[in-house]
Amino acid sequence: MDIQELLKNPPQFYTNSSGNFQEVKLSDDILYFLDEQVTENSKTLETGAGCSTILFAIKSSHHTCIVPKQQEVNRIKDYCHKHNISTEKIDFKVDGSQNVLPYLNTDDLDCILIDGSHAFPIPFIDWQYTHKNLKVGGKLIIDDTQIWTGEVLKKFLISEPEWKFQKESTPRTAIFTKVKQCTKDKWFGEQVYTVKNSRIPIWFAKIKTAIILFSTGDFPTLASKVIKLFRPSV
The missing domain is CATH 1.10.287 (Helix Hairpins)
Structure with missing residues (x-):
């Protein structure tokens, strides 16, 4: 399976208020971006799971997927099994990212996708515990920036010199490139966005x-x- 086949037959893992399965996924252009960026040698991490997880499996990257429910993992594995996609290189961590990330060793990451819980303060925790492990030149993707938490994280990083705002898939996904390593934790007076606001x-x-x-x-x-x-x- 490749990305074109995946988009023609996307998984439906999540249910709506009526209990019916529905398609919930990143926008097609972000999935295409991941398809171009990720290789079998890439080290990748995402908070949340879904169509993107299957794409990481297709690309055969060394992938860490942090997902709160085992049933979501089971659905991903079932989908991959039916379509002959290996999940051997995916390390599923079943818990909230706020519980997993403080104890997770994920050095030399090439790509981070923040798309788990959007409730305060989870996206900020996801960033705090992963950004130092992203390589310079690596990609950080923040999904659902139309939600306040995602929007604040996006605006904060736009003002930080360690990050280059690469593109945005209007109106909900922002992509950043890490341009230099942050060697220390900053106090608020060193953060442009914090000072401004x-x-x-x-x-x-x-x-x-x-x-x-x-x-x-x-x-x-x-x-x-x-x-x-x-x-x-x-």
């Missing part, structure tokens, strides 16, 4: 503090804070 809340917090100090008559503390606010930094 903290300016207004910080000023509101200072105004609220000033109002409280004024209303309670603590003028010495208020004065010292005002002086500190306008004192030139050395």
